[in-house]
Amino acid sequence: MSTPAPEGYDPHAYAPFAVTVDLAVFTVREARLHVLLVERGQEPFRGRWALPGGFLLPRESAEDAARRELAEETGLGQDTVGALHLEQLRTYTAPDRDPRMRVVSVAYAALLPDLPEPRGGGDAASARWWDTGAAGPLAFDHDRILADAHDRIGAKLEYSCLATAFCPAEFTLGELQQVYETVWGVELDRPNFRRKVLNAPGFVQAVEGPPRRTGGRGKPAALYRAGDATALHPPLLRPPGPDAPHSAPEGRER
Amino acid sequence: MSTPAPEGYDPHAYAPFAVTVDLAVFTVREARLHVLLVERGQEPFRGRWALPGGFLLPRESAEDAARRELAEETGLGQDTVGALHLEQLRTYTAPDRDPRMRVVSVAYAALLPDLPEPRGGGDAASARWWDTGAAGPLAFDHDRILADAHDRIGAKLEYSCLATAFCPAEFTLGELQQVYETVWGVELDRPNFRRKVLNAPGFVQAVEGPPRRTGGRGKPAALYRAGDATALHPPLLRPPGPDAPHSAPEGRER
C-alpha cells in the first residue's frame, strides 16, 4: 500500500497541507445575482478579484472560519452571521490550485438580502458586490467554485425554502419570485408561482396588517415572512430548459 | 482581522493540517444495505471498525486518493475503480475529530454491485462488508459520516440514475427496485415503479435476447442495462413518510 501513514497517524509521516475556506456570498440586486468579491493586493493574481476566504485557525472548524471571514468581509454583526445559513459546497484539492504551496479549500455558499456596500473591512484591498455575469476571470480556481456555487444554489431553490434567505424579514411574493427568476435566469408565471408557494406548507406565512407597496406602481402586495419549514413539499421545479442544468446534482447535493 | 496569512500565503504563517479521505462504499446484499469497513489495528480506537481511507499524497487530489484507497481495500482493478462514480460528500473539520492531531477529512461515497468479500488488502487488520443497521459504533466521527452518506445516497436516487451503480451490468427491473427499497427502507409498488423507470428517458435500456430468470421462481424478467442519462426526468420521489428525511440536505449532503 502506498499511503504514508494509513493506520497510526504518525505526525511525521504525513504531508502537511494548508487548509482554507472560500466563500461564495450571494445577494440579489436589481434583478441580478451578485457575489461578494475581494481584490487581491499581492501576488499571485495581484489585482485580480477573488472569493473572500482565509486560513483555518489551529482550533477552529471550517464552518467557524467561514463565519469569521464572512463577518470580517461584510461587516455584519456576529449575531447576524451566527444565525445565517452556511452551505458547505465541496472541497477543492487539485495539487496545483495554488501556485505556491499545497492548499485544500473548503468552499461555502451563503445567501444574504440586498445589503449596503460592504465595509471593505478585513485585509483585502477592497471588497464589493459583482454581478455574477460580469465577474471577470477570478484568481485561482474561483471561477469554478463560483460556478459550482451558483449551480448548487439554483438546485436548492427547487426543494428547499432557502430562497427566503435572499429576502428581508418581510417580503412580497413578487420579491420572492424575483429571487427565483434571478438565480435561475428564467421568467416564471406569476399566478402559478403564487399558487405553488402558498400551497407549500411552512414556506411562507402571511403578515398581519395592511399590505405594503413594493416599488410604488401597481396594486399593493401582501407581506410575508419566512415560514418554519426547511424543505419544500411539493418542490418548486424550474422549467425544463434545453440546457437542463439538472445533470450532476453534485453541485446540488441537496 | 484574525486570519494568520489571509493575503500572502506565507508558508510559515499558517497552521499545517493533515488531510485524509474517508470512503463510504456501499453495496446491496440480500436486500440489506452494506458498507465496507476496516478493523483498526492500532490506537486510538484499536479493534473498532472504521471507514476505509487514508492520507493524501503530496501531489495527489482527494479524488485520486479516494480511488487509490478504494482499489487497495477492495482489490478491484484500476480500470474498474477508474470508471466508478465517486461522490464527494462533504468535509469534516471539527478540531477534535482525531484525538492525536488536527486532521480534516474529505468524505466520498461510492456504490458497487454485490461483490465477493474484499481481499482484506491494504493495511487494515481486516476488511469486510457490514450491514449498515448492524454496524456498531465506529471509530472517530465515522458514524456521522456514514449516516450522512446514507442520507445523500438516498436523496440522489430520487433525481439521478445512480441506482444502476448498485447493479451488475445487466439487471432486471426487480433488482433495480430492490436497490431503491433497500436504500430507502420502504416497499414500492411494482407496476408503478416499472412505469416510472421506463418513462424516464435514458435511465435504462432494454437488452436484446431472451429474458433471464432471477432467482428461479416466477416469470422470467427482461434484462436491462444502464442508460446514458445521468439525471432522472421526471424524478423518482420516495413516498412521503412521517419522518420525511427530505429536510436539511446539507447534513444529508444534499
Add this chain to the structure above:
DNA sequence: AGCCTTTATAGTCAGAGTGACTATTAAGAA
C-alpha cells in the same frame, strides 16, 4: 397432469399538481 405459488408485465381510474391563460382589483402616472 393439474394446481398453487411466485414474479413479471399490462392496464385502469380517480385525484393531485402544473403550465398556459383570462379576468379582476388597486395603486401611481399621464
Add this chain to the structure above:
DNA sequence: TTCTTAATAGTCACTCTGACTATAAAGGCT
C-alpha cells in the same frame, strides 16, 4: 379620467401518481 403596472383570483386541459385489478409465465407439489 384614463392608462399602465402589478397583485390576486380563477379556469382548463394535460401529466403524473398512487392504488388497484388482471394476465402471463415460470417452478414446485401432490
